[in-house]
Amino acid sequence: MKTYNIAVIAGDGIGPEVIDEGIKVLKKVAELDGGFAFDFTYFPWGCEYYTQTGRMMAEDGIEQLKKFDAIYLGAVGFPGVPDHISLWDLLLIIRKSFDQYVNIRPVTLLDGAHCPLQNVERKDIDMLFIRENTEGEYSGAGDWLFKGQEHEVVLQNGVFSRKGTERIIRYAFETAKKQGRSLTSISKANALNYSMVFWDQVFEEVSADYPEVKTASYLVDAAAMLMITDPKRFEVVVTSNLFGDILTDVGAAIAGGIGLAAGANINPEGTFPSMFEPVHGSAPDIAGRGIGNPLATIWSASQMLDHFGYEAYGKKVVDAIEQLLVEDEVLTPDMKGSASTSEVGDRIADIIGNLQ
Numbered sequence: 001m002k003t004y005n006i007a008v009i010a011g012d013g014i015g016p017e018v019i020d021e022g023i024k025v026l027k028k029v030a031e032l033d034g035g036f037a038f039d040f041t042y043f044p045w046g047c048e049y050y051t052q053t054g055r056m057m058a059e060d061g062i063e064q065l066k067k068f069d070a071i072y073l074g075a076v077g078f079p080g081v082p083d084h085i086s087l088w089d090l091l092l093i094i095r096k097s098f099d100q101y102v103n104i105r106p107v108t109l110l111d112g113a114h115c116p117l118q119n120v121e122r123k124d125i126d127m128l129f130i131r132e133n134t135e136g137e138y139s140g141a142g143d144w145l146f147k148g149q150e151h152e153v154v155l156q157n158g159v160f161s162r163k164g165t166e167r168i169i170r171y172a173f174e175t176a177k178k179q180g181r182s183l184t185s186i187s188k189a190n191a192l193n194y195s196m197v198f199w200d201q202v203f204e205e206v207s208a209d210y211p212e213v214k215t216a217s218y219l220v221d222a223a224a225m226l227m228i229t230d231p232k233r234f235e236v237v238v239t240s241n242l243f244g245d246i247l248t249d250v251g252a253a254i255a256g257g258i259g260l261a262a263g264a265n266i267n268p269e270g271t272f273p274s275m276f277e278p279v280h281g282s283a284p285d286i287a288g289r290g291i292g293n294p295l296a297t298i299w300s301a302s303q304m305l306d307h308f309g310y311e312a313y314g315k316k317v318v319d320a321i322e323q324l325l326v327e328d329e330v331l332t333p334d335m336k337g338s339a340s341t342s343e344v345g346d347r348i349a350d351i352i353g354n355l356q
C-alpha cells in the first residue's frame, strides 16, 4: 500500500485547530479508498517556537522537510512577532527552498456560498489563479540607503528572470490547455516599464506554442475592477507574485469569503515537496475558541489529493464542502452558523462517506 508522508506545520492561532479537520478529511478519504494511506509527522514550528528559540523553524528545517511527500500548513503569525519575520523565516523560505514556483488558488463560487455581488450566477465565478510564487515583487531584493537620515531612500526590486517568468506562464498555458479553458494574463506594462513589459513579451512568446488556448491580457487595475463587474470573463489566470496575492483576496471576497480560500504551493517537477495551506492567517482574534472555519484548509487538502493524482477524491472533497454550504446547518460563526471547527470537519467527513 502506498503511504504518503506528510509534514504538518500546524503553526499559530487557529492553525492547529483547522489543520486537525483537514487531516480528519484526508484520513477519511484514504480509509474509503483502502489503497493508500497518509502518515503525518508534526513539526512544532511557528511563533511560539520563535519566542523560545529565536527561530521560526529548526536550523536544519529545510533538510528535515525535504524527505516528505508534501507539507500541510495551518497558519503562521502572531501578535508580538513581526509579520515580516513570521512570513519570511518560514513560509517564504519553504516556498523558495523547495522551488514551489506555482501558487494555485481556486476562486469558485460554490452553491450555498455567500457572494456580495448582485446579478451573478454561480457559474459566473469559476477562476483558477496561477500566481508566480518565488520571485517578482517578493524576491526580497532591495536596499535601504541613508537609513534614518533626512534623505533616506528605500528600494524594493521586482526580480523577473527569464526562467522564472517563462516557467510560470508555460505552466498556466498547460493548465488552460488541459482544462480546455481560456488564459488571462494580468500585468501592468504601462507603469512598470521593465518587469511588466518583459512579462507581456514572454506571455506573447509562449502563447505561440499554444494556438488552441484562447488568451486575454489586462492591466491589474482593470482586472481588479472586472473581477467585480464581470467575473465570468476570467477562467485560468496567470499573474505575478504581488498582483496574485492581492487579486486572490478580491477573489476570496467574491467567492464565499476568506474562510473558503485555499492555496497550493507547487513544485511541478516533484523534485521537492509541495505545500498546501489556507490563504487566511492565524486569526488571533478567534484563536483557541474552536470556532475557526476549517473549510479553506479542507479545500487545500483537496488540492493535495489532486497533486497526488487522486483528482476524483479532490473533487469529492469540494463537492462535500458545497453540500455542507447548501445544507446551511453545520457552519462556523464567520458563515453565520453556530457550529464548532470540529463539527464542521466531522460533517464533511460524513458527507464524503455518503457521496457516490
Ligand code: ATP
Binding pocket: 014, 018, 075, 076, 077, 083, 258, 259, 279, 280, 281, 282, 283, 284, 285, 286, 291, 292, 293, 294, 296, 334
Ligand atoms: P496574516 O497576516 O497571517 O494574513 P491577518 O491577521 O492579516 O493574518 P487573518 O488571520 O486571515 O489575517 O484574519 C483576518 C480576519 O479574518 C480576522 O478577523 C479573522 O478572525 C478572520 N478569519 C480569517 N480566517 C478565518 C477562518 N478560517 N475562520 C474564521 N475567521 C477567519
Ligand code: MG
Binding pocket: 281
Ligand atoms: Mg493578512
